[in-house]
Amino acid sequence: MPALTVHSFSREDILSHREALADILENCVAGGASVSFMLPFSQARAGEFWSDIAESVGRQARTVLVCKDETGQLLGTVQLVTDLPENQPHRADVAKLLVHEKARRQGVAMLLMDALESVARTQQKTVLVLDTATGSGAETFYQRAGWQKSGEIPRYALMPDGEMTATSVFYKFL
Numbered sequence: 001m002p003a004l005t006v007h008s009f010s011r012e013d014i015l016s017h018r019e020a021l022a023d024i025l026e027n028c029v030a031g032g033a034s035v036s037f038m039l040p041f042s043q044a045r046a047g048e049f050w051s052d053i054a055e056s057v058g059r060q061a062r063t064v065l066v067c068k069d070e071t072g073q074l075l076g077t078v079q080l081v082t083d084l085p086e087n088q089p090h091r092a093d094v095a096k097l098l099v100h101e102k103a104r105r106q107g108v109a110m111l112l113m114d115a116l117e118s119v120a121r122t123q124q125k126t127v128l129v130l131d132t133a134t135g136s137g138a139e140t141f142y143q144r145a146g147w148q149k150s151g152e153i154p155r156y157a158l159m160p161d162g163e164m165t166a167t168s169v170f171y172k173f174l
């Protein structure tokens with residue numbers, strides 16, 4: 001197994017790696033991942049998304065983690081969203097766990113989620129929440145990673161190809 005490392009990306013890091021991050025996002029959407037985008041999906045649209053995320057990181061509204069291989073190539077990413085209402089200082093949302101198809105089944109997702117939980121703990125977050133398409137591989141992954149499914153919302157979102165899907169909501173206490 002290649003040596004994998006996780007890094008927190010600043011606003012500037014995101015902007016300087018925008019093309020690689022856009023490639024990961026585009027690959028996941030093209031592969032059918034339910035991550036808020038519809039087909040057709042372009043590299044330009046992915047780049048715009050990452051520019052917006054960079055600004056959010058710059059405002060300290062979220063943390064972006066990336067996983068790199070030993071050559072420095074980006075393999076995956078995940079976000080911890082902490083810009084929540086003032087009555088929820090103990091909580092954060094997990095967003096956009098993305099792993100490029102060429103790096104799947106190598107422990108990238110678990111490494112990213114373990115690092116995200118560590119970051120959340122240092123920020124004194126005790127409850128994490130996420131949602132994912134019901135019946136997806138991501139749903140199975142989160143259950144294996146110790147997340148608790150609290151329920152499903154039928155007809156919640158569209159898959160990239162336009163098909164309606166239910167969404168499963170998960171939480172994890174730290």
